Amino acid sequence: MTQETLNEELTDLVPLVRRTILTLLAVVLAIVLAVAGIRYVQAADPYIQEVLERQGDQQRGQAIFQMNCAVCHGIEATGEVGPDLRGVSDHRSKVSLIKQVISGDTPPMPQFQPSPQDMADLLKYLESL
Incomplete structure (x- = not known):
């Protein structure tokens, strides 16, 4: 495998990795907000x-x-x-x-x-x- 081929394959992986990271961050954020929302409701009332x-x-x-x-x-x-x-x-x-x-x-x-x-x-x- 040449350096050029390796660079092309890595370049193709970047969008996939980016999407995966963003998806994981969205899931973590949703969980944090859900937990915070429950605590907020409890504390607010x-x-x-x-x-x-x-x-x-x-x-x-x-x-x-x-x-x-x-x-x-x-x-x-x-x-x-x-x-x-x-x-x-x-x-x-x-x-x-x-x-x-x-x-x-x-x-x-x-x-x-x-x-x-x-x-x-x-x-x-x-x-x-």
């Missing part, structure tokens, strides 16, 4: 931050669930009018669950903002499902 700082009590959470949520989600959280909530914490973050409960953005679920301790208890119960 004092209610969410207070809930996340508290230790939940599963038994109290179950009682709160049965009083406020069981009519639609079923006494065992298996779903009625509302969806089955078993395993919900496996695919939804705590922040996402808090927002779901307090927002009222998905009718017929009403807007509901329990005290921070009650919300922490409810999260603990949902994690146990």
Whole structure:
């Protein structure tokens, strides 16, 4: 292989290497922004931050669930009018669950903002499902 051929092959590789590096940087940036976004949401909302700082009590959470949520989600959280909530914490973050409960953005679920301790208890119960 001549020096000229080697230079041509290296020149052909430059755009590929550049694209690969830019793609990797874009992926890393997307991950950093996603993580920063979650932290920003948590820090930006004092209610969410207070809930996340508290230790939940599963038994109290179950009682709160049965009083406020069981009519639609079923006494065992298996779903009625509302969806089955078993395993919900496996695919939804705590922040996402808090927002779901307090927002009222998905009718017929009403807007509901329990005290921070009650919300922490409810999260603990949902994690146990």
